Amino acid sequence: MSLRHALLAVLTAKPMTGYDLVKYFDGSVAFVWSAPHSQIYPELRRMERDGLVEARVVPRGDRAEKRIYSISDAGFAELRTWLTTLAPYQGDRDPYRLRSAHFEMASYESARRQLLEHRRHYVRALHEWQQMIDDIEAARVSLLRARLAKRPAAEHEAIIAFRRFAFRGEAAKARMEIAWAEEGLELLDWLEEKQVPLWGEQGSPPSASQADDLTEQD
């Protein structure tokens, strides 16, 4: 149940509306966690029901209203429990790596397209993380400033350091994925130059040697 904790963590900086949180978990700011509004609004209601956040209903213009959520003491306790509890490591699930392991059933063109997209995605991500790291170090992030303002100066260094540390991890991951995609693109060039055939090239049948047996058997 990490969306809940991600929301609590953001709300420790300052009270926010559901809409603010939606933008946060949607924009480039959604650093290691993303969530659509259809998940955020109901979750906030459940958190309110469970006493982890408190909503203040504020008028907006004449007719409209908005709900400003702030974290409660119980919310702080929940967040701290989550943070200090060792998270178990289990199976991973990476659809891109899964695909790449079976590129011999695709075509050079589609494999290349996929890896180019992979690189494009992580180049973009890397720029964003790097920008984020710079902004954090310069305390240009308003949410960070709000957070710092709430805590004694002695803690500021740690708050900045951990935020930076997390983004550095994401940046390192992006760099790794870029290098991996480039290794793959080189591999594709090399194999294609050697004219190594792929199963997925031309409309070749599923099984070369047993093409006919298969159709009968199964």
Next chain:
Amino acid sequence: MSLRHALLAVLTAKPMTGYDLVKYFDGSVAFVWSAPHSQIYPELRRMERDGLVEARVVPRGDRAEKRIYSISDAGFAELRTWLTTLAPYQGDRDPYRLRSAHFEMASYESARRQLLEHRRHYVRALHEWQQMIDDIEAARVSLLRARLAKRPAAEHEAIIAFRRFAFRGEAAKARMEIAWAEEGLELLDWLEEKQVPLWGEQGSPPSASQADDLTEQD
């Protein structure tokens, strides 16, 4: 719907029972995809219903039976479509990174424990991937051999190369995560030596100004 495609991909090597697939997606072999048996058995039934696999019911001993699944032509077609379709890149979700961004609300001890576990996990993973890469290169993997036997020799190089490529990606990720965890451990040492206080250190209250409220409440 990637479990389905992961299953189809494995079945291209040779027909297997649900149990075989359960072990595959459970053991260390579950390289980039993991799934519990409670997900695999029903999915195989649905795939059979959809004509992507065919089951042959074989007696096992006197009373028992087992179902050996093999991929159908429609299954091959589905797999190829999936492989050649560009996968969109969307939001990530990394609970470990999320935690690490907020370690200032934990304690030095719990943060350290988490990062040690992170390193332990990826050191283990790295060993497994590296072993896997060696085994693949030496064609010591029986499933790989079964797969090669079905395909013309000209394609063997590509099949091995892509499998190896995928594992190399996982190995690189593991190395990156190990380095990141070590950076974090050094950061913790450095901050602790400087006696930078953490919010979560000692039973300190969530909000500096509202210290007393908490202890009563929870």
Next chain:
DNA sequence: GTAGTCATGTAAGAGGTTACATGATTAG
């Protein structure tokens, strides 16, 4: 007025986790 952004929801369905459940076969 109208487009953009602020603001908040519901609902169906897919995918995944955890627990409950059962029984046969095989090796010692």
Next chain:
DNA sequence: CTAATCATGTAACCTCTTACATGACTAC
């Protein structure tokens, strides 16, 4: 005979995605 492994399910529950839906406010 007993433990490990083979073999296969169901069910409740949670999380996430995608689509459907609505309406007020604000700047042009």
